[in-house]
Amino acid sequence: MFATGVTIVTARTPEGVLVGLTANSFNSVSLDPPLVLWSLARTATSMAAFRAGSHYAVNVLAADQMALAERFASRGAERWAGTDFTEGASGAPLLAGAAAVFECFNRSRYEEGDHTIFVGEVEACSHRPGASPLLFHGGRFYTEHPL
Numbered sequence: 001m002f003a004t005g006v007t008i009v010t011a012r013t014p015e016g017v018l019v020g021l022t023a024n025s026f027n028s029v030s031l032d033p034p035l036v037l038w039s040l041a042r043t044a045t046s047m048a049a050f051r052a053g054s055h056y057a058v059n060v061l062a063a064d065q066m067a068l069a070e071r072f073a074s075r076g077a078e079r080w081a082g083t084d085f086t087e088g089a090s091g092a093p094l095l096a097g098a099a100a101v102f103e104c105f106n107r108s109r110y111e112e113g114d115h116t117i118f119v120g121e122v123e124a125c126s127h128r129p130g131a132s133p134l135l136f137h138g139g140r141f142y143t144e145h146p147l
Contacts, residue, residue, distance in 0.1 A: 003137040006065075008072045009038055010085075010093040011049060011056040018080050018093055019049045022073035024136050025115075026058060034122035036102055039115040050118065053106055055090030058120070060100040063132040063143035068095070089124055099131035 010020040021044065029035035036058060040047060050056060061069055071077050084096035088103045095101070104120025135142040 001138060003135055003142070006061045006069050006134045006136050006141070007038065008059045008061060008068065008095060008098075009040075009050070009056055010059060010095065011053045012087075012091045012093065013049050013053065017049070019046045020072050020079055020093065021046055022069045026060070029119060034125075035107065035119055036104065036122060037117055037119045039112075039117045041115055042111070043114070047116065050106070051109060051116070055088075055092050055106060055123075056104055056118075056120065057088050057090075057092035057094055058102040058104060059095040059098040060102075061095075061134040062097055062099040062128065063134050065095075065097060065134055066141050069134060069141065097131075098128065099133050100127040101125060 004024040007023050007026045008020050009023050012018055023038050025039040027037050029037050040050060072079050085093040088094045090103060092103060102122050103124040104122055107121040108119040110117040132143055
């Protein structure tokens with residue numbers, strides 16, 4: 001019952017394979033140095049790529065990107081087919097239209113329960129002015145509604 005934003009965490013393996021997944025376990029850790037965190041189930045098929053990789057990008061999704069969030073959350077989906085992105089400074093894919101993007105160095109990993117917590121040091125960030133966020137609450141997607 002906790003409303004969160006929705007992200008897609010992306011990376012590129014040393015072999016050039018694109019990896020990405022929908023995650024709503026994203027949070028700010030520190031401003032100095034700039035650190036963020038997210039977590040991934042230890043059983044995730046992309047775990048090896050994120051554990052071994054030096055960089056990744058956290059793409060904070062905009063309200064009009066619900067279909068993208070669903071595609072990257074689905075098992076067996078052709079996640080990258082038709083996905084518009086550019087390559088970040090470290091090679092991680094940056095999704096077009098994201099509300100914000102954090103390009104991160106894979107600084108630390110912590111094994112806790114059945115998940116691994118990734119702490120990333122933000123090396124670059126950007127945002128799309130005026131973009132409304134995609135939200136997730138109670139198993140459903142929502143868009144921002146002003147109070």
